[in-house]
Amino acid sequence: MSRRILGNARDNGQWCLLIRNLHNYLLVSSVTEELVRKRAEHNNCEISTLEEISLHQQDIERIEHLDKWCKDLKILYLQSNLIPKIENVSRLKKLEYLNLALNNVTTIENLQGCERLQKLDLTVNFVGDLLSIESLQSNLHLQEMFLTGNPCTDYDGYREFVIATLPQLQWLDGKEISKSERIIAIQKLPHLREKILEQQTAYEVKRALEREMEEEKARRRAEKQPGFDGRWYTDVNAHTSIDDDEVTGYTPESRISTHRHIAEKRSETGQKRTEPQQKKKERLLVTEDGRILNINEGKYDFSLKDSNDDNQFELDLECPRFMDTSLIDCVVEPTHVRVKLKGKIFQLVLPEEVSPDSSSVKRSQTTGHLLITMPKVREVLKPAKVVNKRLPMQETRDVDEVKMNYLEVDPSLAAKKPDIYNVVNSNSSSNKTHNGSTSQSSEQCSTNSSNDTFVDNPEVPPLI
Known part of the structure; x- marks a missing residue:
């Protein structure tokens, strides 16, 4: 294939352009088994039983191998890649959700085999062939579809045509389809198809002009490369500027070109980062003389x-x-x-x-x-503490009883009963005999009885 392409080159400018395109072709990313297993960590890196996988932002330019490796897939995320064509998914019989947003898809195709497909997301692609949605009529379980940001959404009668063509749809571009809207769209379908076909033909002519312009811009960029003047040598001292302010339309070709330009810049910066750099100065914890710092x-x-x-x-x-x-x-x-x-x-x-x-x-x-x-390593000698040992209450009582036993002078006196009447000495003038005290009390009673207010109650016992 490379011989045929290079054989068609007519001048040195085309040779340079073809070599540059060949270099860009080598930058194409594909779906590899290593990538799929890496993205299947939630399934213990097993891909044969994988039901969901996310391959977004992987610079993929072609869908391949998934229909052979992951036949049980139900959810497939492929958004933010460079995929231009829907292919190699027809064997995924269990696929329910396919996300191809932010890619370069131009035609809806090769989805008839996805029998259980329920949701299709083609947001911000380049779908201009609106009649290609007729291939989805066999997907009876398809209920939701997104086409926002595609050129076909600018067609007059776009929504009515999609609703009438796919009666199984329940939601379109995030808006629910009502019964009255569907009835009106089905009635207008024959007229809408002719109208859509005319607009689609005009868009294809526009796309052909855009492709020619992109090829011309690529050729001029190649000719303006530094050191290229039509001969096969490079002057390292010559510097010519490329017109970076050149207006570029939003097309699949421009998107791929921009992506590859960014990838080249990233690879250059990656090489610069791999160069040996000075290590960050470490914090000084100990001085040269061995002194530890706070x-x-x-x-x-x-x-x-x-x-x-x-x-x-x-x-x-x-x-x-x-x-x-x-x-x-x-x-x-x-x-x-x-x-x-x-x-x-x-x-x-x-x-x-x-x-x-x-x-x-x-x-x-x-x-x-x-x-x-x-x-601390060094122990501190401390004086012993003086502890006042107090005996319990019972022990104190026992000691007192022992002391009381030793106060008795004559043990023989302990058997005698104490004389409670002769506790005080007899020589005391205030001491009275038992009879004397009785007579004294009677005298007091007699003196008290002489009082006018005194009442003698015979039930009250006399004072002793």
Whole structure:
């Protein structure tokens, strides 16, 4: 094929154009098994049982292999590619949704075998052959179709023709089809078809002119390449500018040309990025003489507490509350502690040497703070505390009873009953005998009885 194409070249300008087109042909991306398996990660990379696959934005220029590898496909995403023709999908009997938006499709074809097709999206393509929708009449389950952004939508009577041609449709371009709208469209169908055919013929003539213009522009761009003056040598010192302000229409050819130009630029920038670059200067943690530095790149608040009672240091570092713990790395050294929080380093020199093996790190679930406990290596001698041991209440009572037993002088006196009447000494003037006290009480009663207000109640016992 290359011999036949190159044999038709007449001058050096066409030779350069053909070589450039051959280079662009090599840039074509295709559907490979590696690509399909990569996109089938949700199915454990198995493509034989794959039911859904997304191949959008892969610079694909041809649909192939999917009808052989993935016969169980139900959903196929192919939007934002460079596909000019619908092909190799007729064997996908289970296909229900096909998305070909933002491609270069010009004709609706080769979908008769998709028996279960329910939704077809051809938004922003180059479909000018509106009569090609008649091939979808055998897709009885087709309920929704999108043709927005295609040249055929500018035809007079476009919507009515589609509705009348495909009676199974329920939605067109996101708008539901009513029963009255369908009846009116079916009545106008014979007249609409002739009208659509005329507009379609005019569009095909326009497209032929656009293709010629694109070929002419491509030829002129090739001739304006730096260093090309019709002879086969390159002058590296010669610089001629290409007219970048040249107006380009929106056509399949211009879209492919723009895409390939962008791909070339990306490949050039990719080569530049692969060149060795200077490594980012690392943060200095220790000086040349071995002195450890205090660093707080994230400017986090912290507090270091010297707990003499527990013989340890306690570092409270205020980490961001919602930072994932997997982004925090803590290292305790004998002389310092280092914490890396999402790439930012916090390093603090400790006043005394600590034991890294006995250290512990905890994080609060409410505040997110990081608590690092670091026991000291040197032990602190502390005076023993004097503890006042108090006996229990029962033991105290037992001791008192023992002491009371030892207060008795003569054990023989314990058997005698105490004389409650002779507790006070008899020499006391105030002491009275039992009879005397009785007579005194009777005298008081007699004196009280002499009182006018006194009433003697015989039921009241006398005072002793």
